[in-house]
Amino acid sequence: MKLTCLLLISRSWHAPCVQNRKYGEITPIFYGDFILSLSNAQGGTSLSTGYVWEEIYGWHNTGNWAGAVPAGLNAQPYQHFESAESKQRLASAIEVSGLAKELTKISVVPATIDQITMVHDSLYIERIRKDSESTFGGDAGDGLSPFGTGAYEIALMAVGGAIAAFDAVASGEVDNAYALVRPPGHHARPETGMGFCIFGNAGIAIKNGMKKFGLKKVAVVDWDVHHGNGTQEIFYADPNVLTISLHQDQLFPPKSGYAKDQGIDAGQGFAINIPLPAGSGNGAYLEALKEIVFPALEKFAPEIIVVCCGFDAAMTDPLGRMIVTASGYREMTRELMKIADKVCGGKIVMTHEGGYSPTYVPFCGLAVIETLANTTTEMKDVLAEFWDALPDQKVQEWQVERIKNIKSQLTFLSDN
Numbered sequence: 429m430k431l432t433c434l435l436l437i438s439r440s441w442h443a444p445c446v447q448n449r450k451y452g453e454i455t456p457i458f459y460g461d462f463i464l465s466l467s468n469a470q471g472g473t474s475l476s477t478g479y480v481w482e483e484i485y486g487w488h489n490t491g492n493w494a495g496a497v498p499a500g501l502n503a504q505p506y507q508h509f510e511s512a513e514s515k516q517r518l519a520s521a522i523e524v525s526g527l528a529k530e531l532t533k534i535s536v537v538p539a540t541i542d543q544i545t546m547v548h549d550s551l552y553i554e555r556i557r558k559d560s561e562s563t564f565g566g567d568a569g570d571g572l573s574p575f576g577t578g579a580y581e582i583a584l585m586a587v588g589g590a591i592a593a594f595d596a597v598a599s600g601e602v603d604n605a606y607a608l609v610r611p612p613g614h615h616a617r618p619e620t621g622m623g624f625c626i627f628g629n630a631g632i633a634i635k636n637g638m639k640k641f642g643l644k645k646v647a648v649v650d651w652d653v654h655h656g657n658g659t660q661e662i663f664y665a666d667p668n669v670l671t672i673s674l675h676q677d678q679l680f681p682p683k684s685g686y687a688k689d690q691g692i693d694a695g696q697g698f699a700i701n702i703p704l705p706a707g708s709g710n711g712a713y714l715e716a717l718k719e720i721v722f723p724a725l726e727k728f729a730p731e732i733i734v735v736c737c738g739f740d741a742a743m744t745d746p747l748g749r750m751i752v753t754a755s756g757y758r759e760m761t762r763e764l765m766k767i768a769d770k771v772c773g774g775k776i777v778m779t780h781e782g783g784y785s786p787t788y789v790p791f792c793g794l795a796v797i798e799t800l801a802n803t804t805t806e807m808k809d810v811l812a813e814f815w816d817a818l819p820d821q822k823v824q825e826w827q828v829e830r831i832k833n834i835k836s837q838l839t840f841l842s843d844n
């Protein structure tokens with residue numbers, strides 16, 4: 429009651445200040461006003477957007493590392509790059525901004541073993557389960573992907589989150605959805621985890637959903653800064669799932685994600701890789717979307733589009749060398765939604781992948797999810813005025829040439 433009074437008073441006194449605040453000028457009264465403003469997202473025409481987040485995702489323990497190397501005498505203990513921070517802070521921003529009130533919370537149950545074995549080898553699943561019971565945890569397979577006790581159950585919940593989001597969109601329960609899941613999944617291979625990923629969240633959700641709903645064609649757009657090698661591998665011989673990965677050229681995994689890698693057997697042509705040069709920004713990403721991704725989606729005409737959504741192509745990410753901003757992610761989402769409207773009734777499911785800047789991922793995530801929900805909040809990317817204005821945000825001639833060159837190699841776009 430006390431709080432309500434304070435907020436009402438502060439709103440009448442200081443409403444205009446919200447747009448004019450400067451660092452160091454935030455007062456308790458203004459703060460109340462800000463909270464009021466934040467808690468009322470500005471909705472446009474209503475889109476029903478599903479949202480997955482479970483507190484247990486924040487409990488996935490990647491241990492005592494120093495970035496991407498084990499801590500010890502060689503490296504002062506810090507935390508693993510794939511700590512809970514960026515994800516929990518995004519979930520928190522979704523609550524505090526008021527955006528959560530605009531979303532449809534989707535409940536999650538753990539994926540079943542039958543669902544996990546649609547993609548993964550039984551021996552691998554069993555190894556993860558056993559290591560996860562140990563006090564010392566284990567590693568998903570490449571020595572870069574540590575996990576603590578209980579990781580198996582949390583990973584089942586991450587897959588369950590992706591499945592729940594996919595099913596909610598496929599069934600028409602919501603128009604689109606964002607699954608903020610952890611651990612991530614797009615590097616996980618059928619027989620081993622890698623790149624901080626344990627199980628292939630998106631891949632399993634697609635396999636499960638196609639069977640459940642009798643879908644014939646699904647497309648994956650992976651804009652994480654790293655190559656979506658795991659998802660690609662799952663569907664490499666499958667002409668019913670078009671995988672498209674935009675990533676920084678040869679960043680991770682090494683020697684992976686070349687434009688020439690386009691699928692095998694019946695799946696030949698149905699894997700598209702767009703290895704962008706380091707330094708690519710909003711303009712380069714939009715150019716790649718408009719030149720390659722959107723024409724491919726229109727030609728393939730999927731029934732649903734799954735986005736492996738990583739925010740490690742953003743400014744300040746410690747693992748990527750791209751310069752995409754929250755505004756860039758907003759625009760990419762907006763443009764993708766237009767294509768989705770055309771080809772599949774707007775059905776988009778996003779599953780969270782990488783993104784390791786604890787302070788910037790929340791702005792990028794808000795931009796994407798606000799756009800999906802056709803709404804805005806007052807929680808703004810204050811750095812946009814600096815970073816959106818960088819000259820390299822405009823697509824550069826040499827980036828246009830690189831994208832043209834990649835496009836010219838793609839049999840999917842050249843075949844009749």
Ligand code: ZN
Pocket residue numbers: 652653654738740781782783
């Ligand atoms: Zn990544």
